[in-house]
Amino acid sequence: MMTILIILAVLLAILTIGQLLRVFEASSKLNGGTSLLPTVAENKYQGRSMFIFMLGFFAFFIWCMVEYGPYLLPEAASEHGVLLDRLLNFNFAIITLVFVITHVILFYFAMKYAYHPERKAYYFTHSNKLELLWTIVPAIFLAVIIVYGLSAWISITDDAPEGSLTIELYPKQFDWTARYSGEDAQLGASNYNMISGTNPLGLITDGSLDQMMSELEAEIAEIKVDLESAPVDGMKQEDLTETLGKRERQLNRVRGFRSFEAANRASGNDDILVKTEFYIPVGREIDFKFRSRDVIHSAYFPHFRAQMNCVPGMVTQFHFKPTITTAQMKAKTQNDDFDYLVLCNKICGAAHYNMSIVIKVVEEDEYNAWIAEQKTFSETISPADESEETASIVSEDAISMIEE
Amino acid sequence: MATTEAHNDHHHKETFIQKYVFSQDHKMISKQFLITGMTMAVIGMIMSTLFRLQLGWQGESFAILNFFLGDKWAPDGILDPNMYLALVTIHGTIMVFFLLTGGLSGTFANLLIPLQIGARDMASGFINLLSYWFFLASSVIMISSLFVETGPASGGWTVYPPLSALPQAMPGSGMGMTLWLVSMSLFVVSSLLGGLNYVVTVINLRTKGMTMTRLPLSVWALFVTAVIGVLSFPVLFSAALLLIFDRMFGTAFYLSDIHIAGEVLEATGGSPILYEHLFWFLGHPEVYIVLLPALGITSEVIATNARKPIFGYRAMIGSILAIAFLSFIVWGHHMFLTGMNPFLGSVFTFTTLLIAIPSAVKAFNYITTLWKGNVRLTPAMLFSIGMVSTFISGGVTGIILADSALDINLHDTYFVVAHFHIVMGLSAVLAMFAGVYHWFPKMYGRMMNRKMGYVHFWVTFICAYGVFFPQHFLGLAGIPRRYYTNSEFPIFDDLLGLNELVSVFAIIGAMVQFLFIFNFFYSMRRGQRATQNPWGSNTLEWTTPVEHVHGNWYGALPTVHRWPYDYSKPGKEQDFVPQDVPLEEDEMDGGEGH
Numbered sequence: 001m002m003t004i005l006i007i008l009a010v011l012l013a014i015l016t017i018g019q020l021l022r023v024f025e026a027s028s029k030l031n032g033g034t035s036l037l038p039t040v041a042e043n044k045y046q047g048r049s050m051f052i053f054m055l056g057f058f059a060f061f062i063w064c065m066v067e068y069g070p071y072l073l074p075e076a077a078s079e080h081g082v083l084l085d086r087l088l089n090f091n092f093a094i095i096t097l098v099f100v101i102t103h104v105i106l107f108y109f110a111m112k113y114a115y116h117p118e119r120k121a122y123y124f125t126h127s128n129k130l131e132l133l134w135t136i137v138p139a140i141f142l143a144v145i146i147v148y149g150l151s152a153w154i155s156i157t158d159d160a161p162e163g164s165l166t167i168e169l170y171p172k173q174f175d176w177t178a179r180y181s182g183e184d185a186q187l188g189a190s191n192y193n194m195i196s197g198t199n200p201l202g203l204i205t206d207g208s209l210d211q212m213m214s215e216l217e218a219e220i221a222e223i224k225v226d227l228e229s230a231p232v233d234g235m236k237q238e239d240l241t242e243t244l245g246k247r248e249r250q251l252n253r254v255r256g257f258r259s260f261e262a263a264n265r266a267s268g269n270d271d272i273l274v275k276t277e278f279y280i281p282v283g284r285e286i287d288f289k290f291r292s293r294d295v296i297h298s299a300y301f302p303h304f305r306a307q308m309n310c311v312p313g314m315v316t317q318f319h320f321k322p323t324i325t326t327a328q329m330k331a332k333t334q335n336d337d338f339d340y341l342v343l344c345n346k347i348c349g350a351a352h353y354n355m356s357i358v359i360k361v362v363e364e365d366e367y368n369a370w371i372a373e374q375k376t377f378s379e380t381i382s383p384a385d386e387s388e389e390t391a392s393i394v395s396e397d398a399i400s401m402i403e404e
Numbered sequence: 405m406a407t408t409e410a411h412n413d414h415h416h417k418e419t420f421i422q423k424y425v426f427s428q429d430h431k432m433i434s435k436q437f438l439i440t441g442m443t444m445a446v447i448g449m450i451m452s453t454l455f456r457l458q459l460g461w462q463g464e465s466f467a468i469l470n471f472f473l474g475d476k477w478a479p480d481g482i483l484d485p486n487m488y489l490a491l492v493t494i495h496g497t498i499m500v501f502f503l504l505t506g507g508l509s510g511t512f513a514n515l516l517i518p519l520q521i522g523a524r525d526m527a528s529g530f531i532n533l534l535s536y537w538f539f540l541a542s543s544v545i546m547i548s549s550l551f552v553e554t555g556p557a558s559g560g561w562t563v564y565p566p567l568s569a570l571p572q573a574m575p576g577s578g579m580g581m582t583l584w585l586v587s588m589s590l591f592v593v594s595s596l597l598g599g600l601n602y603v604v605t606v607i608n609l610r611t612k613g614m615t616m617t618r619l620p621l622s623v624w625a626l627f628v629t630a631v632i633g634v635l636s637f638p639v640l641f642s643a644a645l646l647l648i649f650d651r652m653f654g655t656a657f658y659l660s661d662i663h664i665a666g667e668v669l670e671a672t673g674g675s676p677i678l679y680e681h682l683f684w685f686l687g688h689p690e691v692y693i694v695l696l697p698a699l700g701i702t703s704e705v706i707a708t709n710a711r712k713p714i715f716g717y718r719a720m721i722g723s724i725l726a727i728a729f730l731s732f733i734v735w736g737h738h739m740f741l742t743g744m745n746p747f748l749g750s751v752f753t754f755t756t757l758l759i760a761i762p763s764a765v766k767a768f769n770y771i772t773t774l775w776k777g778n779v780r781l782t783p784a785m786l787f788s789i790g791m792v793s794t795f796i797s798g799g800v801t802g803i804i805l806a807d808s809a810l811d812i813n814l815h816d817t818y819f820v821v822a823h824f825h826i827v828m829g830l831s832a833v834l835a836m837f838a839g840v841y842h843w844f845p846k847m848y849g850r851m852m853n854r855k856m857g858y859v860h861f862w863v864t865f866i867c868a869y870g871v872f873f874p875q876h877f878l879g880l881a882g883i884p885r886r887y888y889t890n891s892e893f894p895i896f897d898d899l900l901g902l903n904e905l906v907s908v909f910a911i912i913g914a915m916v917q918f919l920f921i922f923n924f925f926y927s928m929r930r931g932q933r934a935t936q937n938p939w940g941s942n943t944l945e946w947t948t949p950v951e952h953v954h955g956n957w958y959g960a961l962p963t964v965h966r967w968p969y970d971y972s973k974p975g976k977e978q979d980f981v982p983q984d985v986p987l988e989e990d991e992m993d994g995g996e997g998h
Contacts, residue, residue, distance in 0.1 A: 091803060115780045123712070124776065296567065311743060347560045
C-alpha cells in the first residue's frame with residue numbers, strides 16, 4: 001500500500017513538474033499577447049476534465065466504502081443504538097441521493113455548456129416556479145428528517161426508567177474511575193475539597209472526613225513549624241504563608257461537611273470504586289452520571305452510540321441498555337481481543353489520546369459475582385471505627401462552628 | 405469623504421511610506437490584507453502537513469519535524485504530543501480567523517465594496533488603515549506565541565476552559581495562551597473597525613442609481629458578513645476578557661469544583677458552559693462570516709463566466725439574509741452533549757436544519773445559472789464550480805450533524821472534521837482562490853498565468869477531496885478528533901492505511917500551493933498585461949482604469965442604470981452590458997422581475 005502511494009506521489013510530482021516546464025515555455029511565448037481568455041480547445045478540455053473528475057470522485061467514494069466499510073463500527077450494542085443506526089442510514093440515503101444528483105448535474109453542465117463563440121447563453125433571470133420547487137422539496141424532506149430525528153432524541157434523553165443501575169464515571173487527566181452506588185442504590189455525597197490519594201472522588205463519609213481533617217491538620221502544623229523554625233528568605237516565606245492559608249481555608253470547608261445529615265454521610269460507605277475496567281449487566285438499563293475533577297472531558301462509548309460531556313462543577317447524565325455481551329461481540333466481530341471502550345472525546349491535555357476505560361458487558365449472574373468481589377469505599381480507606389455516637393457528636397461540633 | 409476633489413489626487417506625489425505602508429487607499433489595504441493572509445495561510449498549512457506526518461505514520465521519525473520544531477518539540481524527529489495539540493490549535497486559529505476572516509473579508513471587502521458600488525474609497529480611510537494594522541499586530545502576536553518556552557496555546561481552536569484557563573492543565577495554557585487571548589482581542593478590534601467601515605460605506609456611498617437591488621451579490625454578501633461580524637465579535641471579546649480575568653485575577657467565571665495538580669482550586673462558582681455559550685454565539689455566525697463572502701465571490705465569478713445572469717437574484721439576496729438571521733439562533737448545536745436540557749437541544753436541531761433550505765436554494769440557483777450558459781472555464785471559474793461542489797458535499801453531512809440524536813455518536817469525531825473542513829474550509833479557500841484569479845487583473849493590472857492556474861486547480865481540488873472525504877469514514881469508525889495517535893486502540897488499527905492516504909494527499913496538496921504563490925508573484929511583475937475589462941464583466945470595478953488611481957475614477961463617478969447581471973441579454977450586440985450603460989427605450993431592467 002505504502003509503496004504504491006509513494007510511487008503515485010512521485011508520479012504526480014513528475015507530472016506536475018513536466019506540466020510546469022511546458023507552462024513556462026508557453027508563457028514566455030504567450031507574453032507577446034494572445035487571448036486573455038481560455039481558447040475553445042481549453043474550454044472543451046477543462047469541461048471534459050470536470051466530468052471525468054466526477055466519475056473519479058464517485059469511484060473513490062465506492063472504493064472507500066468497499067475497502068473501509070467493513071472496518072466501521074460494528075452493529076450497535078445498545079437498544080437505542082439500533083434506532084440511531086436506522087436513523088443514520090435513512091439520513092445517509094437521502095443525502096447520498098442529493099449529493100449524487102447535484103454533482104452529476106453540476107459537472108455535466110460544466111462539460112456540456114463549455115464556451116463556444118457561436119453560441120449565446122440563454123437569458124434566464126429567475127423562475128418563481130422553479131425556486132418554489134427547490135424551497136418546498138427540501139423543506140418537506142427536512143420536515144421528515146426533523147420529526148424522525150427529534151422523536152429518537154426525545155426517547156433517548158427521557159428520564160432513566162425505575163430500577164436502572166446507576167454508575168458514575170469520573171474522569172481526570174488522564175484516566176477514568178467508575179463508581180457503583182452499592183447496596184443502598186444511592187451514590188454517596190462528594191466534594192472536590194475532599195479529594196486525596198485514598199479518596200480520588202472526594203466522597204464524604206465519616207471515615208473520609210476524619211482522614212482528610214487529620215491530613216490537613218498535620219500539614220498545617222508542619223507548615224507552621226517550617227515558618228517559625230527555619231530562617232527563610234522572603235520569597236519562600238510568602239509561598240509558605242500562602243499554602244498555609246489555602247490549607248486552613250480548605251480545612252474549614254471540610255469541617256463544614258460534618259453538618260451533612262448522617263444518612264448522607266453514610267451512603268458513600270458502600271460505594272464501589274473501580275479503575276481500568278468495569279462490568280455492566282446485559283439487558284439492564286444503565287444510568288450513567290458524569291462529573292469531572294479538572295477539565296472538560298467527554299465520555300464516548302462508540303459501540304453503544306452514546307456520549308456525554310463531563311463538566312467540572314455539574315452532573316450530566318446518559319442512560320442506555322446494553323444488548324450484546326462482550327463475549328457475543330467477540331464472536332460477531334471474529335476478534336478475540338475485542339473490548340468495549342469508553343474513550344475521552346474532548347481535548348483534555350497531552351495524553352488525551354490514550355485516556356480510556358474498558359467496559360465488560362456480561363450476563364447478570366456474572367455481574368453479580370464480580371460486584372460482590374469488589375471492595376467498598378469504607379473498606380478501601382484506612383480502617384474507620386467511629387460509632388454512630390461519635391459521629392453525631394462531631395456533627396454537632398460542626399454545626400456550632402458554623403454558627404460562630 | 406473627500407469625494408469631489410479626490411480624482412485629482414493622482415497628480416500628488418506620495419512618499420513610499422504613505423503609499424505602501426500606512427496607506428489609506430482601500431486598494432492598497434486590500435493587497436496588504438491579501439499578502440498578510442497568504443503568509444499566515446502558508447504557516448497554517450505547513451503546520452497541518454507537520455501533524456499529518458505524525459497522523460499518517462504514527463510515531464515515526466521525520467527529520468523535517470526536527471528541523472521545524474527543534475529538539476524540544478520533536479526530539480529525534482518524533483512529534484511531542486503537546487506540540488501536536490499546539491499545531492492543531494494554531495492551524496485552526498490561523499485558518500479560521502486569520503485566513504478566512506481577516507484575509508478573505510479584508511481583501512475582498514476592501515477591494516470590491518468601493519469599486520463595485522461606485523465610491524471613491526471607504527467611508528473612513530483612517531479607520532480602514534487602523535483595521536489593517538490591528539490585524540497585522542494580532543498576526544504578529546499569534547506567531548510570536550510559537551516561540552515561547554511553554555509553547556503556543558494548545559487547547560484546540562475553541563480554547564475551552566478550564567483546560568485553557570489553568571496553566572497547570574497543560575504547558576500550552578501558560579504564556580502561549582495569554583498571547584492567544586491578546587492576539588484574538590486585537591483581532592476582534594480589527595474586525596469591528598473593518599466591519600463598521602464596510603457597513604457604513606455600503607449604506608452611504610453607493611453611486612447614483614446603485615439601489616440595494618442593483619448591488620452585485622458579492623457586495624450583498626460582504627455587507628451582510630460585516631453586519632454579522634459587528635453583532636457577534638463583541639461576544640467573543642467578552643468571552644476572551646472573562647477568560648483573561650480567570651487566568652490572571654483569580655475570578656471564577658468559568659471555573660468550578662476543580663482539583664488539579666494535587667491542589668484544590670480556590671476559585672469556584674462559575675461554569676465552563678458559560679464560555680461555550682459565549683464562544684459559540686460568535687463561533688457559529690463565524691462560520692457564515694467565512695462562508696458568505698465565499699458565496700458572494702462565487703456568484704460574481706459564475707455569472708460572469710457563464711455569460712448568463714445569476715439565476716434568482718432576489719432569492720439569492722433573500723437566502724443570504726435568511727442564513728444570516730438563522731446563524732444567530734443555532735449556536736447550541738455545538739453543545740448538544742454538554743448536558744443542556746434535551747428540549748433546548750430539540751430547538752437548536754430545528755433551527756439548524758432550517759439553514760439547509762436557503763442553502764439548498766443557493767446551490768440549485770448556481771447550478772441553474774450554468775444551465776444553457778456559455779461557460780468560460782477560466783481558473784477562477786473552475787475554482788468556483790469546485791466551491792459549489794464542496795458547498796454541497798460538505799453541506800449535506802451538516803444535515804446529519806445538526807440532528808441532535810445522530811450527533812451523540814458523531815460529535816467530535818473525524819466526521820465533524822471532514823464536514824467543516826469541506827463545507828467551510830474548502831468552500832471558502834476555493835472561493836478565495838477564485839477571487840484572486842478573477843480580480844488579479846484589477847489588483848495588479850496583469851493576468852495570472854492560466855496554465856499554472858489549471859495545474860494549481862486540479863491538483864488542489866483532487867487533493868482537497870482526497871484529504872477530507874476519507875475522514876468521514878474515520879469518523880464513522882468512531883475515531884475522535886485531536887488524537888495524537890489512534891494506534892493506542894487496536895479497534896482502529898484497520899484504518900491506519902486510510903490515514904496514510906490522507907497524509908499523502910495533504911502533502912501533495914500543500915506543495916502545489918507554492919506553484920500558486922510562484923504564479924502570484926511572477927504574474928505581478930511578468931504577467932500578461934490586463935485590459936480594462938478582461939472578463940467582459942458588468943460590474944463597476946471594470947470601468948475604472950487599469951492603473952490604480954486615488955478616487956478610482958478619473959472623471960465623475962459612474963451612474964448606474966441597470967442590475968449587474970445583464971449577460972447575453974437578447975437584442976444586445978455584446979454578451980454583456982455594464983451597469984453604467986443606460987437602459988434603451990422600452991428596455992426593462994433585468995433585476996426588476998417578480
